[in-house]
Amino acid sequence: MQRPPVACRRAVRSLSPASSDSIWISDSLLASTFERFFRLTCQHQTRNGSHVPGPLEARRRSAKRRMTAMASASGGVSPLPFSLGALFGLRSSPSPTWRYEPPSKVLHRQPLDPPPMPPSRAIDLDSFFSTAISPILSQPPPLAPYVHESAPTLPDIQEPDMEICLEKFKALLDFEFTGLEYPAQLKKLESAYAYACPPNDRTGIFTLSVVEYLIKEKWQSRVSYPHQRMVMDLLRTPTVDLPDFPSPESLKIAKLVRQMSKGNFVATKGWPGLCRKLATALSDSYIMDAFPDKPTLDTTLPIFWELRSPDSGLTPLVHIKMRNQNIIKIHLSDTIAKNFAIQDLEEHIGFILTRPREGFKHLASLISKARRNQKVLEHMGPVFNRIPPSLMCKYIRAMPSELLEDGQAVTETAKMKVEIWLSILHYLDIAAGISGQESNYSRLAYASIAARGVRPSDVGNHLTRLRPxxxxxxxxxxxxYHESTCTVPTNDIVGCVESYFVPKDRSAANLKKLCMNKSLAELFFLLQRLSIPNHGIAELVLEFFLARKNLSDITSILDHFTVKGGSFSNPAFLLKYMHHALDEPRVSEDKRFVAQLLHSIRTLVIQGEKNAAFDPILRYLDTARNVHQLENILYLAHKAHLLPLGSTFTRNSRPLMNAKLIHQIAYQCSIDNTRTWRQSARSILYLYKYLTRNQLPIGPLFTQSVTRVFVMRPLMEKHFVDSRRFAWVCGMVRRVEGEHVARKLQEVFWDWRGELIQHAMRRNIELGGRGPAKVSTMKQLRLA
Structure with a gap:
């Protein structure tokens, strides 16, 4: 804007000074007076040109922000549409530096009530906006209702503190209610709540604080009527806002009111109305706003079980008066169910929630649908987790009758249904363990399906996913539930099982490190000591592992049980495992497991009762075992270059020819100095066991080989020879070559070992050592 001419400046200087009596002129009147010197519309409010931020746009924005701040500070009076400083030629401040700011959202805040002004200084603002003064002095167009959050001149509106509001409410209740009727008391209580309630979205939290205060005993002594009824009627009032539902605050209010209304029939009459008021907040829009992705049952379903009348602990008379609460249940269940995209889940959950006593039939139908739709299975666990434990136990006992058909074998479809049911209950047990509770849903389900004739191998897909x-x-x-324990009291069996899993000498950390196969073998042995038939549980366990193709686990269990010296009460069930191991073709890697399995079964059969059915297969096993061992001996001898030249072997070879071949292999092994004496000793010992197990004759060639490997070579290499080992060698020599040869060998051995010990002692003394001299120590120090 150009500077005013010189005449105008002189006229301003010639003005007389202002009088002492000041006259207040509003900004709106002054603006309407000077409006005829300017355009009808203010150019500062018009955004001409490009909307791309730049220097010109920043200048216009700065002017607009200044005017907006003035409009907010004037309390509803329109600001000046021009600058007085620019009119009279005063220099304005330089334009602000341009800085890009993203557009901000409009902040909707409820203004506080302005403080009352004294009557003497009240001003009739409507008279200044009147257009009857002059048609030219018309009111300028109002500003757009826009408030910028970053305006520096805007005062921050602080939210009232909840404690201050609660103290204000308590102060308003500091009067006696005894002289008033119940409607007057309730009205005073409502007016106190309305006056102290904060004017923001935290009214629900304030309501919870008010309820907690009203339930206290200090306030109860001031009222003549039952305070439970007064609190209930206050919450049912339309002007009292409850917390968003479902939320922790609303759930806490429901629990407090329920505990307060127990035993008070008058207060309980208002319970359905309060439930209906809470349920109205559970709408489709609220659920989709609170959970934009997909609502979960963990957030929407708990409130239903909190409002269920059967679990509220009230009297039967109160249940009769609360029949209209079924409408609330149906509303809640429909709202929860239809917010899921799965049709099967929507159909069945609605029935389960409204009629839980008949829900097990629909649970069975829901499990059948989950077999084809795995998405349903993801939501079934949280649904069942909200069902009361007493009702859930009834469902578990009745579920096998719905999933299985009476008098028919367990089909593949029924097995899949049972496995889905067990997976859900296993999820519930895990959830209860995380929350610090105890749940035995799975064990109850196992007992219920075992009573129906379902075996562990039928639900093997579920059991294999469990920890040991x-x-x-x-x-x-x-x-x-096995037929072998039908004569044994159930209490003895249960006590035995419980005492095994909670022993006194085992901690929780050691239980996690237990070997499952060894533990099962110990359990079989424990049942044997307690005179409880153990072949029933052994048959079920081995059948389960056989169905899972775990032949190595079966072998390990039987090996541990054999080492402990145990025996089965009826080993007849082992026949099918022997036939399975012999008939089914195996790869070369499985032959070792088959041999171990057959050996363990043979040992258990021999230790148990005599059974003529085992005789043919035992003879076959003895022949197959001897052939297998001899083949292994020849293979290892050929690999170690110990097999004599020209030696032949066939499966139909006579036993004496095999014994002669074993003697030659032993002699070659004793004179082979490329191997250590310990390696040779292990080979000779394996050959000796083969001869004794098959009752083959032992000749002088074999005893000479044993003497050379176990006595002569260690002493020549200055190794100490144990007396027990020499006694075993000397006894073999006495039985084969005669007593005189054994005595001569004994004299040579004691002299030789004595010289070795004396040599070690002499070297120890020469080096300044004290105490007894051990041959092994001197050997390690390379002094012997």
């Missing part, structure tokens, strides 16, 4: 300890506990649930 959980798997052992699951398998033992079938023990009381």
């Amino acid at each position: 300890i959980a798997l052992m506990k699951a398998l033992l649930c079938w023990l009381p």
Whole structure:
């Protein structure tokens, strides 16, 4: 803007000074007076040209922000549409530096009530906006209702503190209610709440604080009527805002009111109305706003079980008066169910929530649908987790009758349904363990399906996913229902199982490190000591491992059981495992496991009762074992270049020819100095066991080989020879070559070993040592 001419400046200087009596002129009146000297519309409010931020746009924005701040500070009076400094030629401040700011959202805040002004200074603002003064002095167009959050002149509106509001509410209640009727008391209580309630979105939290205060005993002594009824009627008032539902605050209010209304029939009459008011907040829009991706049952379903009347602990008379609460249940269940995109889940959950006593039939139908739709299975666990434990136990006992058909074998479809049911219950047990509770849903389910004739191998897909300890506990649930323990009291079996898993000498850390196969073998042995038939649980366990193709686990269990010296009460069930190991073709890597399995079964059969059915297969096993061992001996001898030249072997060779071949291999092994004496000793010992197990004759050539490997070579290499080992060699020599040869060998041995010990002692004294001199120590120090 150009500077005013010289005449105008002189006129300003010639003005007389202002009088002492000041006259207040509003900005709106002054603006309307000077409006005829300017355009009808203010150019500062028009955004001409490009909207791309730049120097010109920044200048216009700065002017607009200044005017906006003035409009907010004037309390509803329109600001000046021009600059007085620019009119009279005063220099304005330089334009602000341009800085890009993203557009901000409009902040909607509820203004506080302005403080009352004294009557003497009240001003009629409507008279200044009147257009009857002059048609020219019309009111300028109002500003756009836009408030910028970053304006530096805007005062911050602070939210009232909840404690201050609660103290204000308590101060308003500091009067006596005894002289008033109940409607007057309730009205005073509502007015106190309305006056102290904060004017923001935290009214629900304030309501919770008010309820907690009203339930206290200090306030109860001031009222003549039951305070439970007064609190209930206050919450049912439309002007009282409750927390968003579902939320922790709303759930806490429901629990407090329920505890307060127990035993008070008058207060309980208002419970359905309060439930209906809470349920109205659970709408489709609220759920989709709170959970934009997909609502979960963990957030929407708990409130339903909190409002269920059967679990509220009220009297039967109160249940009769609360029949209209079924409408609330149906509304809640429909709202929860239809917010899921799965049709099967929507159909069945609605029925389960509204009629939980008949829900097990629909649970069975839902499990059948989950077999084809795995997405349903993801939401079934949280649904069942909200069902009360007493009702859930009834479902578990009745579920096998719905999933299985009476009088028919367990089909593949029924097996899949049972496995889905067990997976859900296993999820519930894990959830209860995380929350610090105790749940035995899975064990109850195992017992219920075992009573229906389902075997562990039928639900093997589920059991293989369990941890070792959980798997052992699951398998033992079938023990009381096996036909072998029908004569044994159930309490003895259960006590035995429980005492095994909670022993006094085992900590929780050691239980996790237990070997499952060894633990099962110990359990079989424990049942044997307690005179409880152990072949029933052994048959179920081995059948489960056989169905999973775990032949190595079966071998390990039987090996541990054999080492402990145990025996089965009826080993007839082992026949099918022997036939399975012999008939099924195996690869070369499995032959070792087959041999070990057959050996363990043979040992258990021999230790147990005599059974003529085992005689043919035992004879076959003896022949097959001898052939297998001899083939192994020849293979190892050929690999070590110990097999004599021209030696032949066939499966139909006579035993005496095999014994002669064993003697030659032993002699070659004793004179082979490329191997250590310990390697040769192990080979000779394996050959000796083969001869004694098959009752083959032992000749002088074999005893000479044993003497050379176990006595002569260690002493020549200055190794100490144990007396027990020499006694074993001397006894073999006495039986084969005669007593005189054994005596001569004994004299030579004691002299030779004495010289070795004397040599070690002499070297120890020469070097300044004290105490007894050990041959092994001197050998390690390279002094012997």
